[in-house]
Amino acid sequence: MSELHPVIAKVTERIVARSAKRRRAYLDLIERGREAGTNRDQLSCGNLAHGFAASGEDKPAIRTGQAMNIGIVTAYNDMLSAHQPYGRYPEQIKIAAREVGATAQVAGGVPAMCDGVTQGQSGMELSLFSRDTIALSTAVALSHAMFEGVALLGICDKIVPGLLMGALRFGHLPTILIPAGPMPSGLANKEKVRIRQLYAEGKVGRDELLESESASYHGAGTCTFYGTANSNQMMMEVMGLHMPCASFVNPGTKLRSELTRAATHRLTSIGWDGDDYRPLGHCVDEKAIVNAIIGLMATGGSTNHAIHLPAIARAAGISIDWTDFAEISDVVPLLARVYPNGSGDVNHFHAAGGMSFIIRELLDNGLLHRDILTVARGDLTDYGKEPVLEDEALQWRDVPASRDENMLRPVSNPFSADGGMRLLAGNLGRCVMKVSAVDPALWTIEAPAAVFHTQDDVLRAFKAGELERDVVVVVRFQGPKANGMPELHKLTPALGVLQDRGFKVALVTDGRMSGASGKVPAAIHLSPEALGGGAIAKLRDGDLVRVCAQQGVIEALVDAAEWDARDMPPAPPAPYDTGRELFALFRHHSDLAEQGASPLLAAMETEL
Ligand SMILES: O=C(O)[C@H](O)[C@@H](O)[C@H](O)[C@H](O)COP(=O)(O)O
Ligand code: SF4
Numbered sequence: 001m002s003e004l005h006p007v008i009a010k011v012t013e014r015i016v017a018r019s020a021k022r023r024r025a026y027l028d029l030i031e032r033g034r035e036a037g038t039n040r041d042q043l044s045c046g047n048l049a050h051g052f053a054a055s056g057e058d059k060p061a062i063r064t065g066q067a068m069n070i071g072i073v074t075a076y077n078d079m080l081s082a083h084q085p086y087g088r089y090p091e092q093i094k095i096a097a098r099e100v101g102a103t104a105q106v107a108g109g110v111p112a113m114c115d116g117v118t119q120g121q122s123g124m125e126l127s128l129f130s131r132d133t134i135a136l137s138t139a140v141a142l143s144h145a146m147f148e149g150v151a152l153l154g155i156c157d158k159i160v161p162g163l164l165m166g167a168l169r170f171g172h173l174p175t176i177l178i179p180a181g182p183m184p185s186g187l188a189n190k191e192k193v194r195i196r197q198l199y200a201e202g203k204v205g206r207d208e209l210l211e212s213e214s215a216s217y218h219g220a221g222t223c224t225f226y227g228t229a230n231s232n233q234m235m236m237e238v239m240g241l242h243m244p245c246a247s248f249v250n251p252g253t254k255l256r257s258e259l260t261r262a263a264t265h266r267l268t269s270i271g272w273d274g275d276d277y278r279p280l281g282h283c284v285d286e287k288a289i290v291n292a293i294i295g296l297m298a299t300g301g302s303t304n305h306a307i308h309l310p311a312i313a314r315a316a317g318i319s320i321d322w323t324d325f326a327e328i329s330d331v332v333p334l335l336a337r338v339y340p341n342g343s344g345d346v347n348h349f350h351a352a353g354g355m356s357f358i359i360r361e362l363l364d365n366g367l368l369h370r371d372i373l374t375v376a377r378g379d380l381t382d383y384g385k386e387p388v389l390e391d392e393a394l395q396w397r398d399v400p401a402s403r404d405e406n407m408l409r410p411v412s413n414p415f416s417a418d419g420g421m422r423l424l425a426g427n428l429g430r431c432v433m434k435v436s437a438v439d440p441a442l443w444t445i446e447a448p449a450a451v452f453h454t455q456d457d458v459l460r461a462f463k464a465g466e467l468e469r470d471v472v473v474v475v476r477f478q479g480p481k482a483n484g485m486p487e488l489h490k491l492t493p494a495l496g497v498l499q500d501r502g503f504k505v506a507l508v509t510d511g512r513m514s515g516a517s518g519k520v521p522a523a524i525h526l527s528p529e530a531l532g533g534g535a536i537a538k539l540r541d542g543d544l545v546r547v548c549a550q551q552g553v554i555e556a557l558v559d560a561a562e563w564d565a566r567d568m569p570p571a572p573p574a575p576y577d578t579g580r581e582l583f584a585l586f587r588h589h590s591d592l593a594e595q596g597a598s599p600l601l602a603a604m605e606t607e608l
Helices: 006-036 045-052 056-064 084-099 122-142 159-170 189-200 206-216 228-238 254-269 286-299 305-315 322-331 346-352 354-364 380-384 455-463 489-500 560-565 580-589 601-606
Strands: 069-074 103-109 149-153 175-177 385-390 393-398 421-426 429-434 444-452 471-475 505-509 522-527 544-548 553-556
Touching (some): 006 159, 045 056, 069 084, 084 254, 149 254, 189 489, 228 286, 305 601, 322 429, 346 354, 354 380, 380 385, 421 544, 455 489
16 A cells, blocks of 8 residues: 655645635635524524425425435436436435435426537537536525435536535535446447548438437437546546445446435435534545546546536635646556547446546555545545445445456556646647547647637638648637637547548647547647637737647747737627527636636635
């Protein structure tokens, strides 16, 4: 058992010191919440009567107030295949709660956007701020103050970050996230990508493409690529906010329903009336946040968490930045290759040993904080085991070795000595690049820029044959203040075709990519963004741009005097349709990507 790695210890101490004032204010807030804030003791008879009026068989128990009443915040809808199973969860949770003398009520629902449905559409420009809308909706749900525990039902991209941002403001409440699991594997991801590239080249038609996509996304459960949703699941494990290694058990199985039941029972054991009080605000501390960064690096997780994790951390009074990510990336080895970082999907990853193996390996090698307050009985050690049913009973067993070293490896033999995400900085600003899915021969690209203001313009240029060369494709005015910072994942097939034709291709943008984006080097989240004067706005067609993940550099190779003398181009018109105009308030108040790109947090912090 190794000592904690000195760099991880150093980064953690730096975060603790940087966060001290706000974290103290946060801990005071949740202390007040426990003593005199949002809980049932403060409600009048009228409040209570309204609260349990429709609670049926649970009414007597809720009325007496002698046992935990669990507030369920659910992100159920039929748009996200990952969330579709949640339709039946409230009833399951209510039954499980009654088994231990507790009760449960749906405190409220939150919206959930499927980034797969909106990818490449106007709706994608609502995606990032749907996270903050979820945070607000979670606060509305929990503000009923009828609860002594919280069950959060959410899996996908912006949903887990939004649920946590909202629930953390009620951090005096013990809280557990209950996952629903991945859909069974469908069409292999590599075949999906092959058909997409053929379609981008005009070599197959829409019917064949739809057939391929439907064979890939074919049922209930989370999509099986390692994108932002499944990176959320990984983070909840290394932060200890799920039942141990519950993430990647398929929906509709006995093991899945037993894990939901166990989560409900466990939640009733960590309330303030017992002797094992585990409030969310104490579970999500600096060490848990550092564990999440480590997990991203060790598994090649989604770049979106370079934005969401700072926002989640700030909701708990903790401040992190991309330098923290970069220093942790330098010392955390890449232990998993899950599509798009490899060929297997999360089902194969789980079968190979999954999170249980990853966590035990990292713990044994001093690469995770073990001593965090989890929702399980112990510390993070509990998460180095996988859940199984033995004689119909839920058990956790060791995973002594990877069952498939093509996708899951020990620290002694990693895929890469350092993590899957890099910080790049230079005269264009600061940005991140996911390298775990990029051929190392392509980690440095130096080529003339082709500058665009929309991804559709890029695709038009591609179809017109204007990009058949070494090129740095620049797509700007895609930042949070400009248009809500959409994912530009629709560019992946076309840029992949150019790369496969042997051209040196990179993407540079103040926007985002999907966590499922892969093989094309993409320098993303460039801050400051173009709108408001970020340097990316100065770039012109033909400028030589250097993107280098080895040295962590991104720069325009333009004469300094000329560069300084350049004007900024006029900004494109503000987005206006698909409800985007309703989010203007959020765009106007958004923070930098590195701070979480949230319109909610700065205002909250100024009131401290
Ligand atoms: O960050 C992510 O993981 C993506 O937003 C993902 O949730 C989205 O659904 C992708 O668009 C899926 O990939 P395809 O678009 O390739 O199906
Ligand atoms: S993983 Fe992405 S595409 Fe799949 S259900 Fe979740 S949001 Fe939608």
